[in-house]
Amino acid sequence: MTTETRQLDTTELEQRVRRMYEEVALEPDREFHFETGRPLAERLGYRPADLDRIPAAAIDSFAGVGYFLDLASIKPGEVVLDLGSGSGTDSFLAALAGGSSGRVIGIDMTEGQLDKARRLAAAGGFGNVDFRVGYVERPPVEPESFDCVISNGVINLSPDKPAVFAAVARALRPGGRLALADIVTDTQLPEGVTCDASLWAACIGGAMQRDGYRAAIESAGFEIEAWRENPEYRFVSDRADNATQKYGVTSISLLARRRSA
Numbered sequence: 001m002t003t004e005t006r007q008l009d010t011t012e013l014e015q016r017v018r019r020m021y022e023e024v025a026l027e028p029d030r031e032f033h034f035e036t037g038r039p040l041a042e043r044l045g046y047r048p049a050d051l052d053r054i055p056a057a058a059i060d061s062f063a064g065v066g067y068f069l070d071l072a073s074i075k076p077g078e079v080v081l082d083l084g085s086g087s088g089t090d091s092f093l094a095a096l097a098g099g100s101s102g103r104v105i106g107i108d109m110t111e112g113q114l115d116k117a118r119r120l121a122a123a124g125g126f127g128n129v130d131f132r133v134g135y136v137e138r139p140p141v142e143p144e145s146f147d148c149v150i151s152n153g154v155i156n157l158s159p160d161k162p163a164v165f166a167a168v169a170r171a172l173r174p175g176g177r178l179a180l181a182d183i184v185t186d187t188q189l190p191e192g193v194t195c196d197a198s199l200w201a202a203c204i205g206g207a208m209q210r211d212g213y214r215a216a217i218e219s220a221g222f223e224i225e226a227w228r229e230n231p232e233y234r235f236v237s238d239r240a241d242n243a244t245q246k247y248g249v250t251s252i253s254l255l256a257r258r259r260s261a
Helices: 010-026 040-046 055-058 090-099 111-124 161-171 197-201 211-217 238-247
Strands: 081-083 103-108 127-131 146-152 174-187 223-231 250-258
Touching: 010 111, 040 103, 040 111, 055 090, 081 111, 081 161, 081 250, 090 103, 090 127, 090 146, 103 161, 111 127, 127 161, 146 161, 161 174, 161 211, 174 211, 211 223
Parallel strands: 081 103, 081 146, 103 127, 146 174
Antiparallel strands: 174 250, 223 250
């Protein structure tokens, strides 16, 4: 007797992710499995004075899962890649840190988010930020052209995380940094969760067990230098919260550095 193994429908997943994050861009006040907006950003650790310097409409659509820009420590003149840039909150903050001599490229697959981010960049005078359509597994950028790659709550949405970390390694110069916030789990999620595209889109179904997540980063050629939990982050729907309690789903922030050789 054989047992059929369930598989995630990646086409359905992409459609659900696009649809959900279109809504986050266009109707950020709607109810989702997760929180959005400035109150969330401030609770996670974003400094109000920094948020005051970027477009408020970008922050309205903020759906990150942790704060990590202190770990990124972006310097003036650095070139930064933002994977899953959304409406631009982290990209705009990175652009301020990099200054007029720096540059930020944001990658997103959701047209509504890209349109909003581009409009806000133009209106806000962020000439050092470029938002491009693309996937986090294969961002349309030149290899070894970035000092730092950032991402917030996005890699868990990818069905091929090793491909994402390999793409990050290709994009970074030797010694370059990866700074991110993401969702991981204490225990491996069962098929009933990992094959549910709606829970993937809610940032739960695709969460990787923490040891496997670390191993995937290290296998791509990185040394992890900092790893911290973000207890301030929480899911808001009952279904998402139940999965969080049962499987130890949690938010983390980390800093990793690409090995030079």
